[in-house]
Amino acid sequence: MTARKPLAVFTCLLLSGCATLGGKATASSSCPFEQVWDTAIAALSGFHLSAADKAAGVLETQWVEVRASTQAGIIQREVNRERMKYVVEVKQEGTGAVATVLQRREEWSPLGVRSRQWRGIPSHDSEEEAVAAEMTRRLKEKGC
Amino acid sequence: MRRSAVLGVLAVCLWLGAAVDAGAVVSEEEFEAMKKRLGIVEKELAEVKKQETAETATKAKKEGEQPLGFGSTGSGKLIYAKPFVSSPKATVGGYMDIQYTAAKNSSIDNGININGSRVGTSSSFDQQRFVPFFYSDVTDRLKVAAELEVEHGIRSKSNSGSGIEVSLEFATIDYLIHERLNFRAGIILLPVGKFNLLHDSPLNDLAARPLVSTMVIPSTLSEAGAGFYGTFYPSRLSKLDYELYVTQGFNGYQNDGTPVITAGASLRDARQRVSTTDDGLDNNNGKAVVGRVAFSPMLGIEVGGSGYYGNYSPLNHRPLSIFALDWTLQKGPFELIGEAAWAYATDNSKDLFGNPAPDPTFAGQLLPQRMGGFYVQANYHFMPEALKRWAPAHFKDSSTFTGVIRWDDVNTNRDVAGGPGDVQRLTLGLNFRPVEDAVFKLDYQFNFEDGKANRINNDALVLSVATYF
Numbered sequence: 001m002t003a004r005k006p007l008a009v010f011t012c013l014l015l016s017g018c019a020t021l022g023g024k025a026t027a028s029s030s031c032p033f034e035q036v037w038d039t040a041i042a043a044l045s046g047f048h049l050s051a052a053d054k055a056a057g058v059l060e061t062q063w064v065e066v067r068a069s070t071q072a073g074i075i076q077r078e079v080n081r082e083r084m085k086y087v088v089e090v091k092q093e094g095t096g097a098v099a100t101v102l103q104r105r106e107e108w109s110p111l112g113v114r115s116r117q118w119r120g121i122p123s124h125d126s127e128e129e130a131v132a133a134e135m136t137r138r139l140k141e142k143g144c
Numbered sequence: 145m146r147r148s149a150v151l152g153v154l155a156v157c158l159w160l161g162a163a164v165d166a167g168a169v170v171s172e173e174e175f176e177a178m179k180k181r182l183g184i185v186e187k188e189l190a191e192v193k194k195q196e197t198a199e200t201a202t203k204a205k206k207e208g209e210q211p212l213g214f215g216s217t218g219s220g221k222l223i224y225a226k227p228f229v230s231s232p233k234a235t236v237g238g239y240m241d242i243q244y245t246a247a248k249n250s251s252i253d254n255g256i257n258i259n260g261s262r263v264g265t266s267s268s269f270d271q272q273r274f275v276p277f278f279y280s281d282v283t284d285r286l287k288v289a290a291e292l293e294v295e296h297g298i299r300s301k302s303n304s305g306s307g308i309e310v311s312l313e314f315a316t317i318d319y320l321i322h323e324r325l326n327f328r329a330g331i332i333l334l335p336v337g338k339f340n341l342l343h344d345s346p347l348n349d350l351a352a353r354p355l356v357s358t359m360v361i362p363s364t365l366s367e368a369g370a371g372f373y374g375t376f377y378p379s380r381l382s383k384l385d386y387e388l389y390v391t392q393g394f395n396g397y398q399n400d401g402t403p404v405i406t407a408g409a410s411l412r413d414a415r416q417r418v419s420t421t422d423d424g425l426d427n428n429n430g431k432a433v434v435g436r437v438a439f440s441p442m443l444g445i446e447v448g449g450s451g452y453y454g455n456y457s458p459l460n461h462r463p464l465s466i467f468a469l470d471w472t473l474q475k476g477p478f479e480l481i482g483e484a485a486w487a488y489a490t491d492n493s494k495d496l497f498g499n500p501a502p503d504p505t506f507a508g509q510l511l512p513q514r515m516g517g518f519y520v521q522a523n524y525h526f527m528p529e530a531l532k533r534w535a536p537a538h539f540k541d542s543s544t545f546t547g548v549i550r551w552d553d554v555n556t557n558r559d560v561a562g563g564p565g566d567v568q569r570l571t572l573g574l575n576f577r578p579v580e581d582a583v584f585k586l587d588y589q590f591n592f593e594d595g596k597a598n599r600i601n602n603d604a605l606v607l608s609v610a611t612y613f
Binding site for chain 2: 110111117
């Protein structure tokens, strides 16, 4: 066995990491960056912010534990856990600004080796879109 | 409850009154009368408490909440009186598997040797693993987790060929400091490659473990030690996990100096789990260092790099190094996973005194120094809607079928091609998960042993069931 075969597979996978995600929930507005930034903070008022870097335009909430969507084991016990957080990126776009909402979601199970760490799972698109829609609604109320 | 509180206050008042009166001049008669009154109040208080306890028990009984304790009866009930089961902070569970293998040409080695000739079998059931586990949130920051593995548990006594295998796969105490830095100590699953960290049978889509993850990385690979682990989120989409531990290290020799790292057994017999030292104690003063970094640029893609370095000799400095790369790529129903590993056991080709050491499992060759291998596995998950309509009780939204194809390639003595450890295998598999944590597997293995040039016709059909419970 030469090292070339696995290294080739590994390189392909690294390169595939350059792919981008499409279809992210956004709230575009003609309001200036400042106003969109403040609106994004207001729309996340139900969460504790863990980061608010205005220069980079990134807001991040703390993890919030939510009801797990999976059950554990063959007897389907309600012992799994799930958590999520929002990362909102506000960027200047022309004279206005656009806020992109991303939800990170992770799950954990006490069963076996899975108890060792939280694992990423797909986000709920509808929840991302709901946060973006709330931002859009608030921005419209401000007349832009 | 309120009655007892009132009586309690009354009793205290009486006692205080008595004390205050005692400061004044109190006749002996008055003092005796007070003592009598206090005695009556105490008696009444005890009566009320007794009554309240009985009321609480009756209430619990009415609500079907049978109090559990040593007084509980019934064969199935007593177990739930154990605090680790009844406490909501602890979870007890486990997983088990069973498999049936049908191979060609009696190629399943059952350890029977008659008149020096190996007598194999061509089919066998094997209840390979029964693994109870325990998880407990001692506090918000202190966690305890353990897996106790019983391998091939049907046997009740050891024999010369294969002993009873009962051991802790892992047993760790975690202290959570910060998401980026947490402390872990105990018997630790070594982060060498990804498979060793996710080796539970119900998690894997094929019955047999990858060859590289059993020979070059001899999973289940765990050692006693301590260290740190954590997670970083470098960007909106990415995630970086790391683990770094100092552990006991491999033991490459039996207590009499007989080497155990061979082309036939690979590194398996050098693990601390099977070390012949007393109580699994270290065979030297050197400790091993092991770590893994896994980077996920976005959900569905992860690449990991890991390394292990430690002295395996009791007499001299002979480091064993293992490097591994692993990858996971998921896109919709498709999945591509794999792992590659390389091991270098310095000077293993010499005995402890520097003389050439022949390999007892590979005539005419020296013991191996270099090993390596990899596997690549593609999975496709699907669930025909027609089945869900036809039998909705069995085929639910959480049910899935998975088609699997895996290529294994490993050589446990890279200085020699075509030895007993130079093995390739192609596996085709189909499995059904009624729920995510339970799986029925059907695999067919095309085995290419002793190198591709000398294929032995020992292909095998493997049926397996595994579930968490």
